[in-house]
Amino acid sequence: MAEKKHVPQEKVKSVKELAGLFDTHNTILFASIKSLPSRQFQKIKKSLSDRVVLRVVKKNILIRALDASKKEEAKKLKEYVKEDIAILISQLDAFELAGILAENKSPVKAKVGQIAEADIIVEPGPTELVPGPVVSELGGLGLKIEIKAGKIEIKEQKVIVKKGAAINEGAASIMSKLNILPFSVGFIPSVAYDSKSNNIFTDLVIDKKETLKILKESFSKSLAFAVSISYVTSDTLKYLLAKAASHERAIEALIKTDTQQNSAEVQA
Numbered sequence: 640m641a642e643k644k645h646v647p648q649e650k651v652k653s654v655k656e657l658a659g660l661f662d663t664h665n666t667i668l669f670a671s672i673k674s675l676p677s678r679q680f681q682k683i684k685k686s687l688s689d690r691v692v693l694r695v696v697k698k699n700i701l702i703r704a705l706d707a708s709k710k711e712e713a714k715k716l717k718e719y720v721k722e723d724i725a726i727l728i729s730q731l732d733a734f735e736l737a738g739i740l741a742e743n744k745s746p747v748k749a750k751v752g753q754i755a756e757a758d759i760i761v762e763p764g765p766t767e768l769v770p771g772p773v774v775s776e777l778g779g780l781g782l783k784i785e786i787k788a789g790k791i792e793i794k795e796q797k798v799i800v801k802k803g804a805a806i807n808e809g810a811a812s813i814m815s816k817l818n819i820l821p822f823s824v825g826f827i828p829s830v831a832y833d834s835k836s837n838n839i840f841t842d843l844v845i846d847k848k849e850t851l852k853i854l855k856e857s858f859s860k861s862l863a864f865a866v867s868i869s870y871v872t873s874d875t876l877k878y879l880l881a882k883a884a885s886h887e888r889a890i891e892a893l894i895k896t897d898t899q900q901n902s903a904e905v906q907a
Contacts (some may be wrong), residue, residue, distance in 0.1 A: 643732045650700060656705035657726075660692055664728045665834050668843075670826035680822050683743045691736070693702055701726065712837050716721055719830040719841075733831035737843040746827035751811045759800040759814070759821045761768040768816060779809055799879040870884075 661667055672680060672695070685694050696704075698720050705714050729736055749759075761782060768791040777784055783794040800821075806814075816820065817839050828843035866878045 648763045653696065653700050654703045654707060655698045657694060657696065657700065658707035660694075660728045661704065661708040661710060661713060664692070665730045666728070666736055666831055667716060668729070668733060668828055668831035669716065669719055669721075669724045669728040670727060670740060670827060670828050671721075671723060672725045675824055675826070679745050682745070683723070683740075686743055687739070690729055690731060690739075692748060693722075694726045694728070696726065698722070710832070710834060712839065713832045713834070715839055716830060716832055718745060721829075724829070725826060727826070732835075733833040734841055734843065737828040737831065740826045740828055744823035745822035747822050749806050749811050749814050749819075749821050749822050751806055751808050753806050753822065755802050755806060755821065756803055757821075759804050759806075759810070759819065761793055761797050761799055761813070761817065761819070763793045763796055765790060773813075776809060776813055776878055780813060782813075795833045 642706065687693060701720055701896060702717050705717050705720075708714065727736060727740075732741070750844070761780075769789060770786055770791060774784065774791070777791070777793075780797070780799045782797050784791050785794055786792070799813065800806055801819070813819075831840050831843055832838070833840065862874060862878075865872065865875045866882065871879060
């Protein structure tokens with residue numbers, strides 16, 4: 640008979656506590672914390688403390704806790720258990736929580752070899768740099784400069800690293816000198832279980848600025864179309880009234896012109 644393996648009481652307690660948290664909260668979210676500095680980790684943890692229970696545990700404890708959970712669908716999260724993840728447990732909606740994590744990222748300097756997530760641009764304007772070896776560094780990146788009051792001023796906007804390109808030593812050095820922080824660090828959501836919908840979501844990357852931009856563009860196009868077909872809503876009413884008033888003035892002008900022409904013909 641195989642000898643029964645002794646499980647430390649502390650591990651049993653951890654599994655039971657974590658499973659209990661899973662069963663009493665709406666959302667279970669896994670987020671990558673790989674390469675996240677301790678200072679940023681503690682800062683984010685503190686900012687979430689009133690809304691989120693945050694745990695970082697060993698893989699086997701997390702898997703056991705999911706197995707022990709009463710939420711059957713949540714057990715599928717075992718497929719996504721990896722190293723360097725934080726478990727966030729909350730009553731918040733999964734996407735609301737992911738949005739909060741997106742807002743809690745901290746800007747950081749670029750490192751050589753990193754891939755640019757978007758075009759990295761140097762804007763025109765004054766700097767605190769003084770003439771010296773940095774002049775040739777700036778020139779090497781195609782930046783046009785001039786010296787004003789003993790300081791270097793960038794004359795024109797310039798893309799120094801294109802989206803998808805690796806950052807070289809020269810670009811990283813200049814970004815550091817100009818305090819350009821093109822990257823951000825924080826919790827990166829990878830997967831979440833939402834008990835209200837009983838679904839698992841894997842696409843949790845939220846760009847609020849881009850989403851707002853898309854919504855504004857869509858609203859603008861929809862508004863123009865609604866006005867063109869005379870569809871009455873609280874948003875289109877003022878434009879339809881203005882359109883009607885414009886048509887009224889045009890018709891009045893045509894009637895006036897026609898009347899004047901008729902009058903002239905009678906007099907003739």
